[in-house]
Amino acid sequence: MGSFASMLLLAVMWGLSIPITKLGLLTLPPLTLTALRFAIAVPLLMLLILGRRRLPWRALPRVAALGILGIGVGQIAQTFGVAGTSASVGTxxxxxxxVFVVVFAALRLKQSISGRQKLGLLAAFIGIAVVASGNGGGASSELQTSVAGxxxxxxxxxxxxxxxxxxxxLTNxxxxxVVAAWSTLFGFAALMPWAGWEMGHVSFQITAEAVAAAAYLGLIVTVAGMFMWLNILRTVPAGIAASIQYLQPxxxxxxxxxxxxxxxxxxxxxxxxxxLGGLALTVTSPGKASQAI
Incomplete structure (x- = not known):
């Protein structure tokens, strides 16, 4: 029962991340909000690795590249995407x-893709096209979806x-x-010059809502969410743990x-x-490679 409650709580925590990002973007520009989020998360992550195994020098280039990919591309693109879509479409x-984890696991880790998974991938891609073709319905203009978003x-x-x-x-x-903390630090360091430029060229307003949104994303989604997920994986089979992916959207x-x-x-x-049908077919197939958002 405790594990089920943790899974449900984590689904809520992660499921709220896109709407809360949208809330922060009402008064903060994308790079600034992302920088504030990781300015909160990075010190806590570094504090949590004190006394743990040190990261060897030879690993730094790969870990730094991982962080730049995850934050410099992944998280920044997500924030710009949320700014250019309705919160529902972004979610x-x-x-x-x-779904893409399965594809990349097949390409890089040489994991096979079953016929069922291929059908799931096709359904998911068609679904993306259908969702992206909408304009947010009756939402106000600033909340509508653009092709760029x-x-x-x-x-x-x-x-x-x-x-x-x-x-x-790398984590193996x-x-x-250790990898999560150091990669986040490197990604945050790469982000800061761009965020500094944005702060000097784009007008914005720091509000209580924006700070609360950044704190939620940094503390709850990034730090607490990661440790809850790791704890769940220690006590629950990966296939069952992956079920939280259905609840998040x-x-x-x-x-x-x-x-x-x-x-x-x-x-x-x-x-x-x-x-969601494609997701179900993909991550419930034998030999899946599922990860949390």
């Missing part, structure tokens, strides 16, 4: 990360999926917590509708059904 496109969300899903797969190799060598879409009044039309429902 459902981000739900495709486990959907493209950024798709780029984010690809980058984060490859981050997870590549990270498997040096430990999950449902929670995110419901929160988006409540927070921003996203209008969920019939076409959107068709796209969501295809993506």
């Amino acid at each position: 459902i496109i981000s739900a495709t990360i486990p 959907a493209g950024f969300m798709l780029l984010s899903s690809l980058a984060i999926a490859f981050y997870y797969v590549w990270g498997v190799e 060598e040096y430990g999950t917590v 449902v929670i995110g879409i419901a929160a988006s509708a409540a927070m921003f009044g996203d209008s969920l039309g019939g076409l959107f429902a068709v796209g969501v059904s295809l993506i």
Whole structure:
């Protein structure tokens, strides 16, 4: 029962990440919000690796590249994507990360893709196209979906999926917590010059809502979420743990509708059904490679 409660709580925590990012973007530009998020997360992650195994010098280039991929490409693209989509569309496109994990695991880790998984991949890709073709229904203009916004969300899903797969190799060598902390630090360092430029050229307003959004993303999604996921994997089979992936988009879409009044039309429902169906076929197949968002 304790593990089930933890899985449900984690699904809620991660499911709210896109709507809360949208909330922070109402007054902060994308790079600034991302920098604030990781300015909160990085010190805590570094504190948590004190006394643990040191990362050898030879590993630094790969870990630094991993961090630049995960934050410099994945998280930044996600923030720009959320800025250019309705929260509901952003949530459902981000739900495709486990699908791309299967693809990259097959390419890099030489894991096979079954016929069932191929069908799931096809359904998910069609679903992405259907969802991205919408404009956010009756949402206000600043919350509608653009092609560029959907493209950024798709780029984010690809980058984060490859981050997870590549990270498997490094965490097997040096430990999950150590790699997560150092890669996040390197990614944050690469982000800072761009965020500094944005702060000097784009007007923004630091509000209590924006700070709360950054704190939620840094503390709850990045730090607490990672450790909850690791703890779940220690006590629950990976196949069962992966079931939280089905709840996250449902929670995110419901929160988006409540927070921003996203209008969920019939076409959107068709796209969501295809993506979630594809996700189910992909991550429940034998030999899957599923990871959390």
